[in-house]
Amino acid sequence: PATxxxxxxxxxxxxxxxxxxxxLVIVDHPLTPVQQRNLEKELNAKVLDRTGLILEIFGERARTKEGTLQVExxxxxxxxxRLVRSWTHLERQRGGAGFLGGPGETQIESDRRILQDKITKLKHELETVRRTRxxxxxxRKKVPFPVVAIVGYTNAGKSTLFNRxxxxxxxxxxML
Structure with missing residues (x-):
């Protein structure tokens, strides 16, 4: 269905x-890009599906350089x-004069290229952070002290234990 x-x-x-x-409207179901766009138009509000909400929460809570890069x-x-053809008024599909140039980029192609460039840059940054880590x-392995990790659910008392x-x-x- 469209919505x-x-x-x-x-x-x-x-x-x-x-x-x-x-x-903001949150939908507890995966939405296709077209469904999300159509719902936003009909409801006149921003619409997030479950994945979008999770990414927003992770983005708010990411603290390390690696974490923020991974979320981004x-x-x-x-x-x-989720890029959908909502930019039809910004078509750039025109060629140059005579034999100069071919067809231009559509707005969606331009957006995809820009996103892909950002993704490539982030992957390189992430790789640098991982190498440093x-x-x-x-x-740390050369130091004669043991390394300990504290793991557990949210609000289980990890930080309190660490502080004590x-x-x-x-x-x-x-944090709930």
Whole structure:
């Protein structure tokens, strides 16, 4: 379907969105790029599906250089698959005069190329960060102290345990 939902449900949700002045609608179902665009038009609000929401949350919480690069890369890959022909008014499909030049780029081709260039750049940056991390890891292995990792679910008390053991002041608050 063009919007995932029937026209009656879309109209019902549009009324709710308008009534509550909602700027964001989250759909707990994967949406195709066309469905997302159509829902945004009908609801007059930004629409996120589950994957989009997860990427937004990860983007907010990523703290390390590697983490932020990974989230940005995932976000660009997600966006790349969601470019749809909504830019028809910006067609650039024109050739040059006479034998000069061939057909130009359409806006969607230009957007895809720009996204692909960013993705390539991010992959190189990520590789540099990984090489640096591997060098640091190799140096740590030469130190005669054991390395310990604390893992667990959100709000399980990892930061509190770490603070008690080390006296460090790591942020420990309710993240739910």
């Amino acid at each position: 995932l939902l029937g026209s009656g449900k879309v109209a019902e949700f549009a009324d709710i969105v308008k009534e509550r002045k909602a700027e 890369l995932a976000h660009l890959n997600y966006q790349k698959g 591997d060098l640091h890891r190799a140096k 053991l080390t006296g460090a002041g790591v942020l420990a608050e309710d």
